[in-house]
Amino acid sequence: MAHQVHAYHMVDPSPWPLTGAVGALLLTSGLAIWMHFHNMTLLTLGLILLLLTMYQWWRDIVREGTFQGHHTPPVQKGLRYGMILFITSEVFFFLGFFWAFYHSSLAPTPELGGCWPPTGITPLDPFEVPLLNTAVLLASGVTVTWAHHSIMEGHRKEAIQSLTLTILLGFYFTFLQAMEYYEAPFTIADGVYGSTFFVATGFHGLHVIIGSTFLAICLLRQVLYHFTSEHHFGFEAAAWYWHFVDVVWLFLYISIYWWGS
């Protein structure tokens, strides 16, 4: 039987990059079709394909790493680079929306009444639910750190408890934000204030949901004994992403909720 004489992972051929690309194409074109022609077929198809791709691709990675031992230290280093680069790209993504917000709010046009918030907009009180949301996310940052140390120290039960707590806090944030969205006296159609508010906080909320899902997968894997005290990069990646989500919220809170009110 042939053995590799290097520590790297030569991945087996896989259909998932192709199905992912097709899914992304259907999703984007489907979104455009839905907006203009009110038909959801392409969009739904793209969404299903993408979800199936993600499930199977990541399932394969868990198989390759946890069960087949392909994630040697150099391979793990590459995965770390990858996650760092991805999060960096997301930072730039949000930077764009902050740019849009500051562009509109630093020099409010005459159409808005020459002021920020624009005439007729009653902003949310930053010291009510938004402050609670800040406390919730900061607390979840503490609990996820507790979870990390628990994993490193081999405390299985505490790791499960702290990770569950983190996910519950994430759900609580999402619930509170959804309530805020419903109760807000302004909508996304209320000029540039509504646009910048809901697009920036909306994408953030989406990232909270993604991060919570990632952590939930880690919880499942922790319960199934996938992580060891020395090797648990999937969890670290989820924790990094979660801290990123927290930091984006802090910027949103300071800029849009507090300064912008």
Add this chain to the structure above:
Amino acid sequence: MCTNLFRSIRQPESKMAAFGRFSQVLLRSSLTQTRRQLSAAAGHGEQSGKTWKILTFVVALPGVGVCMLNTFLKEQHHSHEQPEFVPYTHLRIRSKRFPWGDGNKSLFHNPHVNPLPDGYEGHE
């Protein structure tokens, strides 16, 4: 980690090289490096988990509780009157129909606080 950054200021080293060494320090995957990068400043080894557990139940969760109480109390002081409707042209923009329902209501439409371009529903 901090000493690497200081070294880049004192010696004539390029920023890129300093960043490269910083990211290298972060990426070295041996256990002690990982622990030093990601553990709290206080406590090492067995103690760190305990520190964060204490922080969770003494600081983080009570902080959330205080904010919950604050929100609840403030909410009670609110008047729940419907805000006055002024038909400003820069608000309630409808350049394009929403892709759902009658195309006139936002995704999180709340009839009590979100007037349509003509005014609150049921008041026309």
